[in-house]
Amino acid sequence: MNIALIAHDKKKQTIINFALAYKHVLEKHQLFATGTTGKLITEETGLAIHRFLSGPLGGDQQIGAMIANNEMDMVIFFRDPLTAQPHEPDVSALIRLCDVHQIPLATNISSAEIFIHGLEHGSLDWRKIMKGKKEY
């Protein structure tokens, strides 16, 4: 599965802790991240992650493009709901695309943990069937 890991600045430590805790699951998948999030997770966990641009510079949009192309299976995006983001339209667009394409989106650690357990138990295997089946 292709999994995106993204966190706003005040949630960076949370996503690092999450990646450390679930490294044994995450390392079995292809990981993608916005620039700074990916750099920090790789430094702290050793996980191999394809890094896009930093979020404010277009990284959310790059991950959004993967979603639009049916190339992303899950998005874990620890948003900071208490801090205004300069690229709020990009954040909203990414969340919207998850809903447009029915991609599982966890916006906090509680839901992300459930997703990871679901991943381990094959709850997202339907994505393997959906891959390659683009709807226009």
Ligand SMILES: O=C(CO)COP(=O)(O)O
């Ligand atoms: O801003 C972000 C998501 O909207 C995250 O970007 P960085 O991982 O580059 O900090």
